[in-house]
Amino acid sequence: MTVDTTARLAGLRDRMRAQGVDLVVLAPSAHMDWLVGFHPLLCERPCLLLVGPEREAFLMPALNAEGSRESTAIPFHVWADDVGPVEAFAAALADVGSNSASHVVLDETMRIDFAALVLDALPWARRSFTDDTLSYLRMRKDHREYAALKMNALLADRAMQAGFAALRPGMTEKQLAAIIFDHFASEGARPDFAVVAAGSNGAFPHHHTGDRVLAEGDAVVIDIGGTKGGFPSDITRMAVVGRPPEGYGQIHTIVERAVQAALKAARPGVLARDVDAAARKVITDAGYGEYFVHRTGHGMGIGGHEPPYITATSDTVLAEGMVFSIEPGIYIPGRFGLRLEDIVILREDGPEILSSLPRDVHVVAE
Known part of the structure; x- marks a missing residue:
């Protein structure tokens, strides 16, 4: 650009x-x-x-x-x-x-x-x-930066949908990641990362995609991003292979409520830590506070991680034009993890989500 x-x-x-x-x-x-x-x-x-x-x-x-x-x-x-x-x-x-x-x-x-x-x-x-x-x-993006980030967010939506369409029991995490990478490349983007974390691997927020075979009952965290025109994307969605694990639906609802709370709190003039607090309160009040082990978000521009950081200690005053992720999660060791992530740009009246892909879980039929 x-x-x-x-x-x-x-x-x-x-x-x-x-x-x-x-x-x-x-x-x-x-x-x-x-x-x-x-x-x-x-x-x-x-x-x-x-x-x-x-x-x-x-x-x-x-x-x-x-x-x-x-x-x-x-x-x-x-x-x-x-x-x-x-x-x-x-x-x-x-x-x-x-x-x-x-x-x-x-x-x-x-x-x-x-x-x-x-x-x-x-x-x-x-x-x-x-x-x-x-x-x-x-931190304050102009219209050209917004347009480039929006384009990349929609491209990532399509890469995620390509992954959903291909996901089957019996394939490995790496095989699913390769399909997502291929889609990024098919649209002229550089694939940057594809975290595919199935079953108990999902309890590690930065899991290294590996050879684990996706099996019936697995909840699968899919966190992907690519770069086109000098700007990145970043989105996390969930899939379930067949019948979801016990308690999955309740936890998905809690994380979605945390996303909604953060979206409601994010306004110009608000401290970044207050947005983190809004998401964290939902998860803590539901009894899962100890399983939300990272910040609520990070800024994004030409860098995939840049200010503002939406953390429990950040005194950054949010302003119109700032772009950042909202990505609360719950990670239960030995069982599964669940994270929902969208990139937003802050407008005068609140955040605009750059993705158009719903945060509903994608269920692979048995």
Whole structure:
């Protein structure tokens, strides 16, 4: 997707001024992708984008320079292996007007040796991460981002339906995952993951899809995602092979009520932890609180997991345009797990679900 780098740099500088930040330093990452539309190859050679009060520049390894020039007009300060990056980094700092910066924001995803290069050059500077600058901006999606995420959500719906159509007793978790992957690929998407967790494996929220054979009475957690056009998808639905295990229907109802409670709580101005609390209260009041072992949701944009995080401790104030998952679950060791996940975008009057696939359990006839 085309990025309006000029507008995004201007927005970042507005936030920098508001937060008293003199310099933002990014490594090749989703942050860099969002800001300038690409990132050079990440390796052990320091490669950094420096954004100062009025100018920006790259610290660029010589091996990356020629290929990266095709993607950006931002000035390069190139360094070679026989010289090292220290002098080129000092020149880049001077170029962007930040060689005496007193408040530096570091990309929290960068390698520690990249960060050391920055901190050694500015030992007096106050240091923070991107929460109040770049991450703050990334959380609020524009219409183009929404359209890309919506398209991917509907694609994931179809991949899930392909999995439902193929699901039969006697097939393995891996075989079902392969069918879902094939559907993503058939629509030009990169398959990212397919967690297929049958029976007792469903009690592990991050189960590694394996060779377990799907059998009569299995409840099956199916959590899938793919990427197309630089944006991901993420959806979890449930299937049951034949007759559901004892108690399944009651627990599905409880988890669905938790989803509904979170949807009702999610409004602009509400704290993220209050959305988590709404979902958690439903499950706890039903007697299954100890079996809800993860957060209620995570943000999504060009990254599959990014702020805002819908956790019991998050003080993030939700705002219109934020995109995040709502995915409460109950996991009963030795029996089964049950999770229902949708991605939503927050509107003025509440969340809009990007998927169109109902959260009803898919039952495979005996």
